[in-house]
Amino acid sequence: MIKVGIVGYGNLGKGVEKAITQNDDLELVAIFTRRNPEQMVAEGTEARFEHISAAEQYIGKIDVMILCGGSATDLPEQTPVIAKLFNTVDSFDTHAKIPEFYEVVNTAAEQGGHVSVISTGWDPGLFSMNRLLAQSILPEGKEYTFWGKGVSQGHSDAIRRVPGVKAGVQYTVPVEEVIDRIRSGETPELSTREKHLRQCYVVAEEGANQDEIRATIVNMPNYFSDYDTTVTFISEEELKSEHAGMPHGGFVIRSGVTGNGQKQIIEFGLKLDSNPEFTASVLVAYARAAQRLSQEGHKGAKTVFDIPLGHLSPKSAADLRRDLL
Amino acid sequence: MIKVGIVGYGNLGKGVEKAITQNDDLELVAIFTRRNPEQMVAEGTEARFEHISAAEQYIGKIDVMILCGGSATDLPEQTPVIAKLFNTVDSFDTHAKIPEFYEVVNTAAEQGGHVSVISTGWDPGLFSMNRLLAQSILPEGKEYTFWGKGVSQGHSDAIRRVPGVKAGVQYTVPVEEVIDRIRSGETPELSTREKHLRQCYVVAEEGANQDEIRATIVNMPNYFSDYDTTVTFISEEELKSEHAGMPHGGFVIRSGVTGNGQKQIIEFGLKLDSNPEFTASVLVAYARAAQRLSQEGHKGAKTVFDIPLGHLSPKSAADLRRDLL
Numbered sequence: 001m002i003k004v005g006i007v008g009y010g011n012l013g014k015g016v017e018k019a020i021t022q023n024d025d026l027e028l029v030a031i032f033t034r035r036n037p038e039q040m041v042a043e044g045t046e047a048r049f050e051h052i053s054a055a056e057q058y059i060g061k062i063d064v065m066i067l068c069g070g071s072a073t074d075l076p077e078q079t080p081v082i083a084k085l086f087n088t089v090d091s092f093d094t095h096a097k098i099p100e101f102y103e104v105v106n107t108a109a110e111q112g113g114h115v116s117v118i119s120t121g122w123d124p125g126l127f128s129m130n131r132l133l134a135q136s137i138l139p140e141g142k143e144y145t146f147w148g149k150g151v152s153q154g155h156s157d158a159i160r161r162v163p164g165v166k167a168g169v170q171y172t173v174p175v176e177e178v179i180d181r182i183r184s185g186e187t188p189e190l191s192t193r194e195k196h197l198r199q200c201y202v203v204a205e206e207g208a209n210q211d212e213i214r215a216t217i218v219n220m221p222n223y224f225s226d227y228d229t230t231v232t233f234i235s236e237e238e239l240k241s242e243h244a245g246m247p248h249g250g251f252v253i254r255s256g257v258t259g260n261g262q263k264q265i266i267e268f269g270l271k272l273d274s275n276p277e278f279t280a281s282v283l284v285a286y287a288r289a290a291q292r293l294s295q296e297g298h299k300g301a302k303t304v305f306d307i308p309l310g311h312l313s314p315k316s317a318a319d320l321r322r323d324l325l
Numbered sequence: 326m327i328k329v330g331i332v333g334y335g336n337l338g339k340g341v342e343k344a345i346t347q348n349d350d351l352e353l354v355a356i357f358t359r360r361n362p363e364q365m366v367a368e369g370t371e372a373r374f375e376h377i378s379a380a381e382q383y384i385g386k387i388d389v390m391i392l393c394g395g396s397a398t399d400l401p402e403q404t405p406v407i408a409k410l411f412n413t414v415d416s417f418d419t420h421a422k423i424p425e426f427y428e429v430v431n432t433a434a435e436q437g438g439h440v441s442v443i444s445t446g447w448d449p450g451l452f453s454m455n456r457l458l459a460q461s462i463l464p465e466g467k468e469y470t471f472w473g474k475g476v477s478q479g480h481s482d483a484i485r486r487v488p489g490v491k492a493g494v495q496y497t498v499p500v501e502e503v504i505d506r507i508r509s510g511e512t513p514e515l516s517t518r519e520k521h522l523r524q525c526y527v528v529a530e531e532g533a534n535q536d537e538i539r540a541t542i543v544n545m546p547n548y549f550s551d552y553d554t555t556v557t558f559i560s561e562e563e564l565k566s567e568h569a570g571m572p573h574g575g576f577v578i579r580s581g582v583t584g585n586g587q588k589q590i591i592e593f594g595l596k597l598d599s600n601p602e603f604t605a606s607v608l609v610a611y612a613r614a615a616q617r618l619s620q621e622g623h624k625g626a627k628t629v630f631d632i633p634l635g636h637l638s639p640k641s642a643a644d645l646r647r648d649l650l
Contacts, residue, residue: 015583015584018583018584018585022464022465022583023464044584057531075457094649098646098647098650099643099646099647102646119650124650126458126462126591128649128650129458129634130593131649132634132635132637132638132645132649133451133454133634133637135638135649136610136634136637136638137451137603137606137607137610137637138606139347139348141345141374143489145392149495161465183596185553219393220413248578249590258340258344258347258599258602258603258605258606259340259343259369259599259602260343262597262598262599263596263598264595264596264597264598264599264602264603264606265574265594265595265596265597266590266594266595267592267593267594267595267596268455268593268594269591269592269593269594270589270591270592271508271588271589271590271591271592272587272589272590273587273588273589274583274584274587274589277583277584277587277589278462278583278589280583281462281463281589282462283460285462288461301647303635303645303650304634304650305404305633305635305642305646305649305650306633306635307632307633308631308632308633309454309457309458309461309629309630309634310457310628310630310631312457312458312461312462313457313460313461314461317630317631318424320628320630321423321427321628321630322423322424323425324456324457324460324630325420325423325444325449325599325628325629325630
């Protein structure tokens with residue numbers, strides 16, 4: 001059994017707790033939180049809660065810590081600290097800061113003699129793997145990543161900061177017609193506006209000017225002004241009943257040529273009812289890999305590019321060759 | 326530069342020759358054939374041809390041999406012999422015999438101190454990787470592999486053996502309606518007949534009884550009797566102009582659940598104008614990986630499950646983290 005700890009108990013941590021129950025070779029030892037552990041109630045198990053300051057007491061009792069904090073402030077602080085004590089897995093997803101994050105975590109993990117799998121999940125993660133795979137196989141080609149249909153937390157937050165907005169949610173929607181053109185062999189140059197739509201569902205405060213809210217949203221730089229954005233006003237009840245889920249997904253498509261212009265298309269896609277639960281499931285599979293790598297004597301920070309796929313499965317190499325190859 | 330040799334110069338070998346020209350870090354040294362090398366003319370380069378018996382003279386001059394023979398008789402004979410002398414890559418695709426093939430090749434490669442990447446391509450190969458990945462992430466779920474639309478050599482050969490048939494080609498066609506059901510979240514139990522159609526294009530010999538040919542084909546056990554099969558009679562000219570290509574492709578779809586029944590769907594798909602050229606491109610990327618593994622000191626037979634994806638790319642690990650993660 002691989003003994004697992006969870007650090008952070010938001011949507012992602014709760015997803016990891018549930019995902020562990022789907023894997024017979026993994027066992028949840030404790031959930032670490034910055035909140036008062038005595039007030040915490042587990043969602044998917046009867047898990048033990050501990051304050052994060054107690055983590056060190058679990059050295060020898062936990063094989064892998066799955067870090068479920070956010071990328072803005074939690075992980076840059078927590079991963080290097082925990083990586084000195086345990087093998088870790090995280091979903092650090094600020095793409096531009098990954099090289100820097102890698103260096104810091106690598107140093108910490110090497111010092112501690114542990115393996116830290118960083119930046120896994122689906123993007124970065126599975127999408128990255130497919131970008132790498134497709135580029136390596138089809139060096140002459142063009143690549144597209146589409147996200148959605150799914151909820152963007154950052155854009156939803158931006159809506160909620162608009163004066164007169166009580167609540168709201170934003171869906172990023174890939175433009176299906178463009179994807180169909182790529183699937184049929186075209187390799188268009190696409191502007192930001194041509195790839196994704198942004199759909200906003202907004203609950204306005206009583207008496208607020210809806211036209212002003214709409215104009216503020218669609219013209220917001222960085223977030224909406226470069227996109228075709230729709231704003232739909234709905235009731236608080238409708239928001240709760242129709243928009244409480246956290247669906248997401250997307251596509252990585254590479255359209256390449258071989259030989260004398262033969263078109264070759266590689267596509268990877270996800271359609272997720274729950275973004276945090278899916279990301280959690282990826283983290284759990286990589287927790288298994290982290291433990292294996294550590295047992296093999298590896299040390300330091302690793303990414304999805306460094307890890308043989310076989311390490312993600314509970315099955316033996318011989319079984320995988322027989323059943324899945 | 327990674328120095329590459331090709332063994333076998335059919336469609337796959339010609340594809341490898343062309344794929345090498347798309348990769349700046351690979352160099353084709355020689356093509357080995359059982360035919361008379363002096364009568365061979367290269368298709369994509371000005372390659373040097375050698376008789377296969379001359380392979381041993383290239384020890385030290387070739388880093389990786391890409392074996393492009395067939396799985397029925399060529400590879401079981403050639404891979405173990407060549408694996409004692411060089412790093413190798415092959416596309417052995419008789420799924421049921423992979424465990425046995427692995428053992429034989431592993432012994433030979435370990436004796437020679439080389440790395441042999443076996444059974445790569447797209448199925449086995451990329452499809453296998455996606456089966457493993459999706460199963461590991463979503464342990465509770467159901468998986469589907471669909472092939473096509475594409476030419477099946479085995480079924481085309483079977484048609485051509487029917488009395489009265491002069492020439493013919495068979496397409497395996499996935500049933501789109503069923504794929505759409507799975508994509509929308511259903512997990513049906515599917516019979517063979519429900520997953521794929523078989524479309525046959527047949528040139529009949531003059532005076533042959535078309536009804537008899539049709540009946541013989543659609544009732545042929547193992548090949549056609551379990552499928553909905555269509556037989557269309559065409560002229561020899563039409564066969565040449567419309568059916569000379571070797572398209573293929575397919576889908577691996579896993580439909581799983583997490584948490585309290587949240588649906589999560591992972592899909593990988595290929596749409597290929599040229600099956601042999603695409604397979605060749607996969608082999609070439611794995612030739613790079615074989616050389617890297619060998620330089621790192623690895624020995625023995627390896628599959629796509631054993632090899633970190635980063636080894637497929639000519640880019641450095643730091644560049645990959647910065648650009649693709």
